[in-house]
Amino acid sequence: MSRPAPATVRWMLLAVLLVLWEVVPMTGLLPELFLPACSKTLSVLYGDRHIYGAALLVTLYEVACSMLIACGLGILAGALVGGTALLRDLLLPVFSSLYAVPIVILYPIFTAWFGVGSSSKIAFAGIYGFFPVMLSTAAGIRTIDPQFLLAARSMGATLSQQITRVIIPASVPTVFAGLRLGGALTIIGVVVSEMLTASAGIGYLVTLNRTILDSPRVFAGILAILVLSIAYYMLARALESRMVVWQSAGRQQQSSAGVSTAAVPAPAAA
């Protein structure tokens, strides 16, 4: 008997999980408060689709804005810090250690400054996602093989040509790994801040329904975020593999497994 492909096994596992989600609550092994059935959760989600749709739009808007901040500022700061020796020596240790701080502790300050609306979520999640983007951009620039630059110089490349033709393309894979992680962190940042203090968004709905012990609606919110995160991840991977064709062999396994999970500490807020 030949072994089935890993993808097939993954889909089968998902199917089994969904079936269990449906069957286990029906048998009465777990009360609905602990685990509402899959069908119940979906029907609640469908019945409240306007509420959840509106909340998802708020969350998406906040995620999009904070990703823009995290990626834009992150790449800019990372390029500056990675590219100039002075800033690198001065700031990189600071940024690296700041990364370990559970930034969520600062969220109350953000609400004081920006109010309970979207701005405080955007600011918080933006900063939350900023660090991995900035650090990997700096690392991407710092770890460029000096041989590449030497070769480019020997071929007559000017400084601006060295930047555009060597430094930028060479750091794309590392920067992308940081963007993927930073983007995921902004989603976490937005949801967490919505759960803490908010008046809208999926995170807010989850907290609201938890306090009134409405489990199906809590699960509906969780499901929405789950789908959002997976969709984001798949989009990011697709974009990445299109941008970094040359990396498809050998190094990809390292970058996808290593940078996204192992090399970076678990998000402090989660």
Added chain:
Amino acid sequence: MQHLANVTELKARLEAPAIEVEGLSHVYAGPDGGVKALLDIRLAVGKGRFVVIVGPSGCGKTSLLMMLAGLLQPSQGTISCLGRPMPKPDPQRVGVIFQEASLFPWLTTLDNIEFPLSLRGMPREERRRRSAAMLGLVGLEGFGERYPHELSGGMKQRVSIARGLVQDPPLLLMDEPFAALDEQTRMTMGHELLRIWSTTEKTVVFITHSLTEAVYLADEVLVMSARPGRIIDHIQVTLPRPRSYEMMATEVFGQLRERIWQQIRRAP
């Protein structure tokens, strides 16, 4: 071609050596007066010659090559390549081939070969024509659209040589280009290089650790001492050309190899 305007100048250039180095010394800045890398180097390389530099690790061979390429400025002394100094790299005069093939992994083989041309803003069609010709010269037809990670070590070095030749510089500097290759590939590549060299009439300065490679390739071998590097021997390799693998078994080959080895071993 553009030199034809002035015939006397052309004649003078033909007679002048391709490379002239006078009283060159180099000190790398650092504590305690820094590290003396090179000491009073003097050399002249005739046009069309294949010169190999050997010497112990850290003797400053690579520094010397970087200076000839205009990538590093000496603390003292003068360098002239084809009658002019090298204040900065000039890829149309001097091509450099490094130990690591240092191909850009995000570019295909053809794009890598064309890279120096595209820096100059040469139109794409002209670039393609030239890079395709170079691809043929190094025997890699059909691999133009591959990325470096899809090529073997020997193939990468072929691409690197093609990239060094694409601007048709009269001078080619090679820094241990085959050091990372296995013995068989290395010998084949050396042979290939001689074939390419014989069709292009370039002046080559080639650095290596391998004494066999040195004797096999060279018209002249320069032996350098340990740091601070000085030139301690200058050996004419009288073996006829084209070279063949059988020559390695000859007595002359063995004697030349032995002489270089003695020099390196004796060097303080």
